[in-house]
Amino acid sequence: MNDSFPLLSMCLVWPIFGALALIFVRDRYLAKCVALLVAGSELLLSIFVLAGFESDREGFQLLEDHPWIPNLNIHYQLGVDGISILFLPMTALVTLMTVLAGWNTVQRLSRFYLALILVLESVTIGVFTALDMVLFFLFWELTLPPLFFLIGLWGIGAERRHAGMKYTLFMLFGGVPLLFGIILLAINHAEYVGGSIHQDLAFSLPLLLATPVAHDLQPVIFLLLVLGFAVKAPLVPFHTWLPSVAMEAPTQIGALLLALKLGVYGIVRFAIPLTPAAAVEHHWLLTIVGAVTLIYGALIALRQSNLRSLLAYSSISHVGLVMMGIAGLNQQGIQGAIMQLFNFTIVASSLMLMAGMIQQRLDSTDWIHLGGLARPMPRLTALFFLFALSSMGVPGTNGFPAELLLLLGAFKANSALAMVALFTAVLAAAYMLGFIKRAFFGPLVRDAVIRAQDLRSRELLLLMLPAVLVLVLGLYPQWTMSRQEPTLRAWLQRLDQAAMPFTDSPSKVIEKPSDSGEVK
Numbered sequence: 001m002n003d004s005f006p007l008l009s010m011c012l013v014w015p016i017f018g019a020l021a022l023i024f025v026r027d028r029y030l031a032k033c034v035a036l037l038v039a040g041s042e043l044l045l046s047i048f049v050l051a052g053f054e055s056d057r058e059g060f061q062l063l064e065d066h067p068w069i070p071n072l073n074i075h076y077q078l079g080v081d082g083i084s085i086l087f088l089p090m091t092a093l094v095t096l097m098t099v100l101a102g103w104n105t106v107q108r109l110s111r112f113y114l115a116l117i118l119v120l121e122s123v124t125i126g127v128f129t130a131l132d133m134v135l136f137f138l139f140w141e142l143t144l145p146p147l148f149f150l151i152g153l154w155g156i157g158a159e160r161r162h163a164g165m166k167y168t169l170f171m172l173f174g175g176v177p178l179l180f181g182i183i184l185l186a187i188n189h190a191e192y193v194g195g196s197i198h199q200d201l202a203f204s205l206p207l208l209l210a211t212p213v214a215h216d217l218q219p220v221i222f223l224l225l226v227l228g229f230a231v232k233a234p235l236v237p238f239h240t241w242l243p244s245v246a247m248e249a250p251t252q253i254g255a256l257l258l259a260l261k262l263g264v265y266g267i268v269r270f271a272i273p274l275t276p277a278a279a280v281e282h283h284w285l286l287t288i289v290g291a292v293t294l295i296y297g298a299l300i301a302l303r304q305s306n307l308r309s310l311l312a313y314s315s316i317s318h319v320g321l322v323m324m325g326i327a328g329l330n331q332q333g334i335q336g337a338i339m340q341l342f343n344f345t346i347v348a349s350s351l352m353l354m355a356g357m358i359q360q361r362l363d364s365t366d367w368i369h370l371g372g373l374a375r376p377m378p379r380l381t382a383l384f385f386l387f388a389l390s391s392m393g394v395p396g397t398n399g400f401p402a403e404l405l406l407l408l409g410a411f412k413a414n415s416a417l418a419m420v421a422l423f424t425a426v427l428a429a430a431y432m433l434g435f436i437k438r439a440f441f442g443p444l445v446r447d448a449v450i451r452a453q454d455l456r457s458r459e460l461l462l463l464m465l466p467a468v469l470v471l472v473l474g475l476y477p478q479w480t481m482s483r484q485e486p487t488l489r490a491w492l493q494r495l496d497q498a499a500m501p502f503t504d505s506p507s508k509v510i511e512k513p514s515d516s517g518e519v520k
Contacts, residue, residue: 007049008062008078008129011088014042015095015122019115028110032103035114039099042121043092053085055483058490060131060206068135073201077132082487083269083338086480087128087260090345093465094259095121098252100462101353105250105360106154113154120146120256127262133182133203133270140178140262144171150253156359157248163241164249170231170241174263178228181221185274188213188221205270209494213275222278225271226286233263235323236293239316246312251356254308258315259349261341264322268337272326273491276498279329283413286327291417294320298427302434307355307365310435314391315348317428324421325406329495331488333409338484339402339477346466346473347390347399354384357459361452367435372444377454381440383463388436390470392429398473 018038025031053061060079068076080088098117106113123146126139152164182203189202189211202208213221231238246254267286272279279286297317304310322340325333355365357380362369374381386397393403403425410418444450455463473480 005062006064007045007052008064008080011042011045011049012078012122012125012129014038014045015118015125018042019118019122022111022115022118025111031111031114032099035099035118036096038118039092039096039121043089043096046089046092046125049080050085050089053080053483055082056486058486063131068132071198072134072203073199074134074203075132076135077204078129079131080129082484083491084128084265085483086338086342087265087345088125090342091121091124091128091260094256094345094349097349097353097462097466098256100458101252101255101356102250103458105252105356109153113150116146116150120150124260124262128265131205133185133205133208135203136205136270137175137179137182140266141171141175143262144168147253147257151245151249154250154253155248156250159244160248162248163244167241167245170234170238174228174231174238176228177224178266181224181228184217184221184224185211185213188217205274208274213277215277218275218278219282222271222275222282225274226267229263229266229271230289231263232266233261233319233323234316235263235289235319236296236316239293239297242316243309243312246308246352247306251308251352251359254312255349255352255356258311258352259345261319261322261344264319264326264337264341267323268326268334272329273494276494280495280498283327283329286323287414287417290320290323290327291420292320293317294324294421294424296320298424298431301431302427304431304435305366305368307358307367307435307439308352310431311348311351311355314428314431315344317424318344318348318391321403321406321421321424324417325409328409328413329492330409330412331492332405332412334488334491335481335484336402336405336407336409338488339398339480340406342480343390343398343402343473346469347387350387350463350466351384351391354380354387354463357455362446362448367438367442369446370439370449371442371446372440372449373452374440375444376450376452379455379460383455383467384440385436386467386470388432390474392432393425396471396474398470398477400474401477 015038021034022031025034060081062080064078066076068074123139123142130136130139148164148168151167152161185208186201186203187197189208190197190200192211193200234242245257294317297313297320301310301313301317304313322337325337359365390397390399393399407418407421410421
């Protein structure tokens, strides 16, 4: 596929065009059809991008590079590699599921709601494709306005506006160290090439990857980037916004936030490869934070009686496991981490959407109000059980190869903490199966539960594709792993070189990225 064709820009702007088109659509049903058409065509477009991706190539592909703010060397630069490519169709899939899930539940300001969903899809695609750090930061911050309104206007809890404000303030706090880290990287490049701060700043990721960072500056930039990304991951102690949003926001929005772990992606994409020596030196910090997040999330999930809250703390715990795998800085750990991030978009979103279906029917997701759901809702029960098995990492589901690789990577790095992670997997089974036992197979006593309607055709269709992916990727995980391998080899090679004694070579000349995304 020709890198000169702006395919990534098409993926980026198509949802924006759809959102603008909704301004001229007055009929509510027609507006929903337009949003569904835009979301569906975006999924097809992202699949086309995936089909054209050459999995045996290193470097960035489908590159687009145009001057944006020339005085500061800021470019409109897009590209994908083995780390980011799979997140494009997954973002499109989750958005399509969100539109379908809110088909009958959103009655007030429905056109505005659908437009915000499409705008959020567009800026999320921008986060995964931006190769200029300023452009990335722009998309990163632009995720806030849609989510603020989506949580505050269409939330289902009494404290929805407080939850929306809490989320926004947390994200703004995380943006401050992230911006400082980006500025320090740009200034470091200018000093490295012996130029002036005004004329020789660089924000291009390929260019920054080829620019060594001074050994005493690396820890500062590393900690700033990790702090900024940890808030959105979320990692303990920055996790408190997620349970609040899960309980107060529409379940469709909760599904998006559980599915798309942009903070963890940022650590893998930017924090570690840009400051590899600091990552190698301080990997213990990521391991400890990941272990604390893993254990804390699992223990708190054990105490939850509400399904939405349980899924939020379960997601936090899984993020901790992913961080432990990343902190191992080995092939098994990082492969497992990318696969698990991919799995989040399938499993976590489906579970939260089913929680929304239960909430819509029974006005509660607390197990004390749900006893015996399996009898009136056998189809929902079967699918919920399948996704729960995947969340627990049971063989035959897509959760198993990801968790196996994560545990192998953790064992290679620190066998003691890996044993803790293995024990936490038992806790995950305990809180998930415990809730299923009480909510789905408990005594059937409430009239509302007895009269509850099982999945409608639209809801069943909505959940069938992720259910198929759970089984297919569980039985054939090589499909996802093969698209990551060349990129991850280069990612690990940077860390291996950083593990050697740090040497600065100011005589090295940095050139502009070539068409392949590599820097000479």
